[in-house]
Amino acid sequence: MTVPDAGSRLRIYETMRTINLTDERVRGLLMSGKIAIIYYSPRGQECIPAAVGAALEPDDYTVTTYRGIHDSLAAGASLEEILGEAFGKATGTSKGKGGPMHLSDPSCGLMATTGIVGGGLPIANGVALASQLQDLDRVTVCYFGDGATNIGAFHEALNMAAIWDLPVVFVCQNNEYGEYSPRMETQKIERISDRAASYGMPGVTVDGNDPDATYRVAAQAVGRARAGEGPTLIEAKTYRFMGHLFGDQMPYMPQEEYQARLAADPVPRYRALLISDGVATGAEMDGIDARIGAEVDRAVQAALDAPMPDASELFTDVYSEVRS
Amino acid sequence: MSTRDITFAQALNQALDGELARDPSVFLLGEDIVDPAGGVAKVTLGLSGKYGRKRVRESPISEQAIIGAATGAAMCGMRPVAEIMIADFYAVCLDQLVNHAAKLRYMSGGRTHVPITVRGMSTGGMMFGAQHSQMPEVWMAHTPGLKVVVPSTPADAKGLLTAAIRDDDPVVCIESAGLYATKGPVPEGEYVVPLGRADVKRAGSDITLITYGKTVQDSLDAAEQLAGEIDVEVLDLRSIVPWDAEAMIASVTRTRRAVVVHQAVERFGVGAEISAWLTRELWGTLEAPVGRVGGEYTPVPYSPELEAAHLPSPARIVKAVRATCGF
Numbered sequence: 001m002t003v004p005d006a007g008s009r010l011r012i013y014e015t016m017r018t019i020n021l022t023d024e025r026v027r028g029l030l031m032s033g034k035i036a037i038i039y040y041s042p043r044g045q046e047c048i049p050a051a052v053g054a055a056l057e058p059d060d061y062t063v064t065t066y067r068g069i070h071d072s073l074a075a076g077a078s079l080e081e082i083l084g085e086a087f088g089k090a091t092g093t094s095k096g097k098g099g100p101m102h103l104s105d106p107s108c109g110l111m112a113t114t115g116i117v118g119g120g121l122p123i124a125n126g127v128a129l130a131s132q133l134q135d136l137d138r139v140t141v142c143y144f145g146d147g148a149t150n151i152g153a154f155h156e157a158l159n160m161a162a163i164w165d166l167p168v169v170f171v172c173q174n175n176e177y178g179e180y181s182p183r184m185e186t187q188k189i190e191r192i193s194d195r196a197a198s199y200g201m202p203g204v205t206v207d208g209n210d211p212d213a214t215y216r217v218a219a220q221a222v223g224r225a226r227a228g229e230g231p232t233l234i235e236a237k238t239y240r241f242m243g244h245l246f247g248d249q250m251p252y253m254p255q256e257e258y259q260a261r262l263a264a265d266p267v268p269r270y271r272a273l274l275i276s277d278g279v280a281t282g283a284e285m286d287g288i289d290a291r292i293g294a295e296v297d298r299a300v301q302a303a304l305d306a307p308m309p310d311a312s313e314l315f316t317d318v319y320s321e322v323r324s
Numbered sequence: 325m326s327t328r329d330i331t332f333a334q335a336l337n338q339a340l341d342g343e344l345a346r347d348p349s350v351f352l353l354g355e356d357i358v359d360p361a362g363g364v365a366k367v368t369l370g371l372s373g374k375y376g377r378k379r380v381r382e383s384p385i386s387e388q389a390i391i392g393a394a395t396g397a398a399m400c401g402m403r404p405v406a407e408i409m410i411a412d413f414y415a416v417c418l419d420q421l422v423n424h425a426a427k428l429r430y431m432s433g434g435r436t437h438v439p440i441t442v443r444g445m446s447t448g449g450m451m452f453g454a455q456h457s458q459m460p461e462v463w464m465a466h467t468p469g470l471k472v473v474v475p476s477t478p479a480d481a482k483g484l485l486t487a488a489i490r491d492d493d494p495v496v497c498i499e500s501a502g503l504y505a506t507k508g509p510v511p512e513g514e515y516v517v518p519l520g521r522a523d524v525k526r527a528g529s530d531i532t533l534i535t536y537g538k539t540v541q542d543s544l545d546a547a548e549q550l551a552g553e554i555d556v557e558v559l560d561l562r563s564i565v566p567w568d569a570e571a572m573i574a575s576v577t578r579t580r581r582a583v584v585v586h587q588a589v590e591r592f593g594v595g596a597e598i599s600a601w602l603t604r605e606l607w608g609t610l611e612a613p614v615g616r617v618g619g620e621y622t623p624v625p626y627s628p629e630l631e632a633a634h635l636p637s638p639a640r641i642v643k644a645v646r647a648t649c650g651f
Contacts, residue, residue, distance in 0.1 A: 119419060163384065317432075318429070
């Protein structure tokens with residue numbers, strides 16, 4: 001198997017690092033009491049959207065779920081707007097009216113973020129259906145967690161995507177926990193990708209913490225979708241470092257498992273791999289990290305300094321015309 | 325405008341046909357809607373033959389996937405018309421409709437919007453039992469972001485459905501199956517009834533019956549029975565959201581008495597909202613509390629005598645009108 005080219009690998013790393021540092025800053029603000037928001041950390045899952053995103057074209061579409069700040073960043077949404085939205089500011093992606101569970105930015109193809117487990121899959125089908133009906137060769141990527149594969153919408157959506165050959169790639173970020181429950185207590189199958197067989201679509205399991213492998217699998221699925229060959233279910237295996245939501249003490253996660261997964265943190269691991277493969281020198285990586293750190297700091301500060309939405313915004317965007 | 329007498333179902337078909345022909349972004353999806361079946365009530369008959377199965381799409385029995393597909397496509401420039409076969413089945417896809425289609429414009433700060441039309445039949449009074457007889461308009465009306473229309477005549481059916489398809493917000497069009505076979509004059513060619521405009525179906529001076537959908541005819545029958553005794557105005561709301569506040573205020577300011585009539589369960593229904601609102605707006609003008617006639621607070625029963633006892637009827641409307649006028 002070939003690895004992605006050096007440019008793609010560096011781009012994947014930069015996206016992972018941006019997600020990683022953004023998450024660190026947000027958690028820092030929460031811990032210091034500077035902000036008080038509901039926060040679903042993507043820490044540990046940086047690789048998946050970074051690698052999948054590198055396999056997409058700029059006008060492809062993304063639909064994601066409440067643990068989706070990493071997916072939104074990888075889709076190309078503005079960090080300052082994402083943080084603005086998370087902080088409830090007028091400068092947010094949704095003028096502060098959606099919150100971090102409802103990020104959207106159609107200018108980069110990020111069409112919807114749902115707070116309902118599994119709720120994004122039927123909508124991703126519709127986005128893909130529009131491309132199909134409009135004869136555009138755009139692909140839609142839909143991210144969701146392992147817990148979403150137990151809800152009815154998953155079944156309905158995969159069946160419909162299969163019968164209509166929709167250009168959609170379903171990417172399950174299997175982090176082994178659905179809220180506060182271990183996955184294997186809520187489903188009986190070891191490989192989630194096996195479920196694809198019952199819809200007549202390919203299913204593939206990949207180490208979602210291995211960017212090169214994830215990129216290859218994603219590129220193949222995206223290629224199939226773009227060629228009109230229909231959907232694919234990708235199970236990208238990963239791990240949640242910060243529990244379900246900020247403040248989760250994670251008593252239900254075995255310590256030994258947790259420590260082992262932390263030790264295999266995909267972000268520094270990929271950094272080291274790129275250095276050893278000669279993609280960048282250690283000094284160059286330091287430079288990249290410093291640049292991203294400065295960008296994240298600037299975006300965090302801008303979002304913190306931004307104004308709250310005007311009270312008049314309460315009544316706008318309910319309908320196409322304003323009603324009181 | 326030249327008209328032709330056609331059925332309610334044919335009028336809906338004309339609206340769909342007209343919009344499919346006019347706008348390439350319009351497409352239909354739903355269960356059994358393609359030919360030769362042409363829909364369980366034949367509302368979509370002939371359309372898949374005329375426009376092809378790409379634009380008139382048969383879907384699996386998957387209400388969540390139907391509404392989700394419509395919603396996603398609508399966000400990307402399409403104008404889908406999704407059929408939910410029977411109104412009770414909205415319960416199966418309320419997450420997609422209420423949590424997604426209705427709220428995406430707001431949750432995205434206006435960056436996305438969802439111009440979908442969801443249409444299908446409501447039943448009741450047909451011995452279909454508790455899961456195939458409900459009127460669900462209040463489920464939608466209580467969700468900011470959705471619009472709800474309930475036509476009562478073939479002409480309104482054509483005009484309202486056309487307006488719904490052209491609207492930039494999600495619109496639910498509830499069609500009373502009991503009206504599908506009723507005939508009436510329908511304008512030929514393009515015909516639009518703007519959302520939010522009520523229609524006086526019978527003018528009167530003593531009391532206003534505010535109603536919509538199937539109970540418009542029940543209200544007209546009651547008005548006829550009361551002719552000579554009480555002069556009843558029948559105001560057909562036609563759309564619940566947005567509703568025609570001006571028309572209701574104008575009519576009830578004149579008649580100073582009102583009864584709201586709907587097939588849905590009376591308690592917590594649209595009538596409760598209208599009653600509370602009119603009471604506040606016209607306090608001092610009203611001669612009596614605003615009356616309400618709706619379904620009894622039970623699931624819809626099967627046996628015909630029980631079902632008749634559950635549903636509003638001209639007799640119950642007459643009784644409510646007399647009570648309100650004798651107050």
